[in-house]
Amino acid sequence: MFAWGAVMSAGRRLRLWSLVVEQAHGVPVAVEHVCAAAMSATGVTGAAVMVMLSATPRETVYASDRVARELEELTLTLGEGPGVDAVTGGPVLAADLTASDCLARWPVFAPAAAHVGVRAVFALPLQVGGIRLGVLGLYRARPGVLDRGQLADALVLADTACAVLLDGAQRERLRPEGRRPEQAGPRHPEVHQATGMIMVQLGVGAVAALIRLRAYAYAHDRRLRDVARDVVARRLRFDPGPDGDG
Amino acid sequence: MAELQLGDVFVEMADTLVDDFDVIEFLHVLTERCVHLLGVSAAGILLTDGRDTLQVVAASSERTRLLELFQLQTDQGPCVDCFHTGRPVSVADLPSAGRWPRFAAAAAEVGFAAVHALPMRLRAEVIGALNLFDTDAGALDEGKLRIGQALADVATIGLLQQRAVHRRDVLTEQLQTALNSRVLIEQAKGVLAERLHLDVADAFTLLRNSARSRNRRLSELAQAVVDGSEQIPPAAAPSHPH
Numbered sequence: 001m002f003a004w005g006a007v008m009s010a011g012r013r014l015r016l017w018s019l020v021v022e023q024a025h026g027v028p029v030a031v032e033h034v035c036a037a038a039m040s041a042t043g044v045t046g047a048a049v050m051v052m053l054s055a056t057p058r059e060t061v062y063a064s065d066r067v068a069r070e071l072e073e074l075t076l077t078l079g080e081g082p083g084v085d086a087v088t089g090g091p092v093l094a095a096d097l098t099a100s101d102c103l104a105r106w107p108v109f110a111p112a113a114a115h116v117g118v119r120a121v122f123a124l125p126l127q128v129g130g131i132r133l134g135v136l137g138l139y140r141a142r143p144g145v146l147d148r149g150q151l152a153d154a155l156v157l158a159d160t161a162c163a164v165l166l167d168g169a170q171r172e173r174l175r176p177e178g179r180r181p182e183q184a185g186p187r188h189p190e191v192h193q194a195t196g197m198i199m200v201q202l203g204v205g206a207v208a209a210l211i212r213l214r215a216y217a218y219a220h221d222r223r224l225r226d227v228a229r230d231v232v233a234r235r236l237r238f239d240p241g242p243d244g245d246g
Numbered sequence: 247m248a249e250l251q252l253g254d255v256f257v258e259m260a261d262t263l264v265d266d267f268d269v270i271e272f273l274h275v276l277t278e279r280c281v282h283l284l285g286v287s288a289a290g291i292l293l294t295d296g297r298d299t300l301q302v303v304a305a306s307s308e309r310t311r312l313l314e315l316f317q318l319q320t321d322q323g324p325c326v327d328c329f330h331t332g333r334p335v336s337v338a339d340l341p342s343a344g345r346w347p348r349f350a351a352a353a354a355e356v357g358f359a360a361v362h363a364l365p366m367r368l369r370a371e372v373i374g375a376l377n378l379f380d381t382d383a384g385a386l387d388e389g390k391l392r393i394g395q396a397l398a399d400v401a402t403i404g405l406l407q408q409r410a411v412h413r414r415d416v417l418t419e420q421l422q423t424a425l426n427s428r429v430l431i432e433q434a435k436g437v438l439a440e441r442l443h444l445d446v447a448d449a450f451t452l453l454r455n456s457a458r459s460r461n462r463r464l465s466e467l468a469q470a471v472v473d474g475s476e477q478i479p480p481a482a483a484p485s486h487p488h
Contacts, residue, residue, distance in 0.1 A: 009298040090423035093415040125422075129429030130472035145415060155296050155422070186301045186425050187320075189313060189432045193446050196436020196472065206433060206472050232310075232436070232446060 016041060016156050017180050029181075030168075032062045034161045038138060039064065041153040042146055044122070046139035048072050049161060050083060052132065053207070058087075061134075068139055070116050074109060075137075081109035082123035086135045091155070092123045096143035119143040124158040126165065128184050129192055131206045136161050159185045166211055167218075182214055182224040191224055194231035201238045212238060252393060255279045259400050268463035270427050271454070272404045273304035280397055281306045284390050286378045287358065290316040291401055292325050293366075293374035295425055296418055300329055300374065303428045308435075308450040311356055315349075316377060323349040325375045328363035332372045334391065335363045339383040359383040364391075364398040368406070373421060376401060427465040434468035442480045452478060 016037060020029055023036040035047035046068035052058040058076060063069035075083040082092035085105075094102050097110040097119055113121065120140040126133040136158045146154060163181035186192075191213070198209040213231070216238070217224045230236035258279075262272055273291050280289035290305040290312075300320040305313055319325040323346045324335040337343045338360050340350050353361060360380040366373050376398040378386070386394060405420055431453070438449040456478045457467045470476035 012298060090419040090421075090426065093418065095415065125426075127426055129426060129431075129433045130469050131433075151418060152297050159297075185297075186295065186429045187299070189302070189317070189428075192429050192432030193436035193439065196433040196438070197440035199433075199437055199472075200440035205474070232439075 012152060013156055013183075016153060016160065020157075020160060029164055030062075031161055031164055032064075034157055034164060035062055035064050035136075037160075038136065038154060038157045041157065042122075042138060042150040044120075044138040044140040045142075046071070046118075048137045048139075049126070049134060049165075050075075050137065051126075051134035051165065052087060058134070067116055067118060068137070071113055071118055071121070071139055072137065074112050074116075078108050078112070080106050081113070082106070082121045083135050083137050086123035086125045087132060089125070091125065091158075092121075093146065093151075094121045094123075095145040096120060098143070117141050120145075122146060122154060124154060126158060126162045128162060128210065129195075129206070131195075131210060133162055133165050133207070159183055166207075166214055179218070182217065184210075188225040188228065190228040190232050194228035197231055198238045202240050209238075251283055255283060255397075256400070259404070263404060266463075267404075268427075268457070268465055269405060269424050270304060270431060271457065271464040273401055273424075274306075274454070274464075276397060276401050276404070277304050277306040280376065280378065280394065283397070284378060284386065284394055286362075286380045286386075288312055288379040290377045290379075291366075291374060292316065292320065292329075292377060293405070293421055293425060294329065294372075296421065300325060301425050301428070303374075303424055308447040310447060315352055315356055315358075315379070318349050318352050319377060321348075322346045324361050324363040325377050328365050328375045329372055332365050332367060334365065334395070336385055336391075337361050338385040353379070357381050360385075362386055362391075362394070364394050366398050366402045366405075368402055368417065371417065373402060373405070373417065427468075430465055430472060431468045434471040437471050438478060442478075 019037040019040060020033050023033040031049040035049060038047050046064045048063040048068040049061050050058055050072060051061050060072040063072055075081040082094050086092045096102065097114045102110045118139045118141060120143050122138040124136045126136055138154060162184035166184060167181050194213055195206055195210045198213055199206055202209060213227065214224060217227045277289040277291060288306050291303050292300040293303050295301045302313060302316040305316055324337055328335040340353055340359055340361055358379040358381055360383050362378040364376045366375060405424060434453055435446045435449040438444060438452055439446045453468060454464060457464045471478060
């Protein structure tokens with residue numbers, strides 16, 4: 001039997017990565033290009049990325065338009081809404097902000113968002129286990145759910161946004177040109193185990209450990225899971241110090 | 247005897263469901279109970295990640311080679327077929343079945359001869375599969391298949407965490423949260439393995455035992471280990487349950 005699941009998944013990832021690259025028009029891929037791809041793939045009218053690292057308060061690093069920016073500001077000022085709930089939990093998919101369950105859950109945010117012309121909000125956490133980078137917010141003037149394909153696209157693009165944020169600083173220096181960023185999702189348990197081990201080896205937090213692991217894989221042109229497997233098998237250690245990996 | 251055990255397990259699961267429970271711990275216990283009740287060698291639970299792929303969330307043993315075998319099934323094997331058709335897939339004798347060459351070879355290497363996959367269904371939706379391995383070739387009899395399916399259904403109910411899942415959106419939220427908890431637990435396993443010089447499988451046992459003795463949810467304790475707000479001393483050394 002052929003591996004249909006894997007083929008479909010790889011096909012979706014490839015199609016969406018091409019879409020992101022297309023949006024970038026030759027410049028290095030950033031979250032704004034992921035947002036543009038998300039708007040195109042899921043038919044939403046606005047998108048924004050909020051980043052929240054422990055050292056800094058939540059900050060909107062990109063908003064596609066005035067409405068998206070306004071919703072991000074509402075979320076920040078009111079301290080409620082799908083974008084707040086998604087930080088600590090899973091995706092929050094609010095298909096109609098004027099529905100009673102949404103009004104009950106976000107009594108101030110929901111009417112305020114509807115007032116600026118947004119009826120549906122889909123907030124996808126940018127997270128890798130205990131690493132919580134922020135939230136990808138998708139906004140649409142028309143109410144209604146994302147269909148199964150749109151939702152799958154949105155989840156893949158949230159993974160992409162995570163990868164782009166993690167690789168950010170090192171991207172141009174380390175990732176070989178044209179190489180897709182490594183997935184940040186649940187797929188390979190060794191990657192997450194290795195992240196935990198590197199945290200202890202370097203005495204750093206989870207996000208820094210994962211960034212170092214990914215940078216090492218790019219710099220040595222190896223697959224992330226193969227490097228992770230070496231770490232878990234204790235064939236590779238990360239040592240503190242400037243660029244002192246391996 | 248088997249009847250009594252089955253009753254005990256359902257009472258245990260029902261008790262868990264009325265409490266504020268940890269879904270990964272719940273699924274882990276369920277896979278252990280599958281092994282005992284169905285007389286199989288290993289059990290695992292795979293869930294859809296909403297991106298066309300299955301992911302392993304719980305297994306009766308965290309031994310690396312077993313996890314790898316479950317993981318391999320996210321690409322090919324009975325679980326993927328079961329997930330796509332929504333029907334049980336049973337392979338009584340893997341080597342002679344001649345299907346999924348890569349998976350069959352990996353299963354044989356670990357010593358498994360038979361494999362079964364039971365769908366986890368929520369009305370029209372298939373959300374994952376319960377995967378069973380046996381070292382002895384042979385089919386599961388009708389009675390065991392029914393019990394297995396009932397346990398798969400209990401796993402589905404556990405994932406929904408008593409919330410009224412009348413919309414697919416809520417289901418997506420729950421599944422994504424469960425999958426992320428699993429990633430978090432892997433990270434915590436890594437921290438403990440490195441700090442205490444343990445094998446990652448033993449790190450899981452330690453994490454789980456510590457959560458139990460502190461009356462904490464497994465994912466909460468994993469989060470505390472990852473963000474450094476809580477330490478687990480080696481004193482609570484792994485004692486293998488059962």
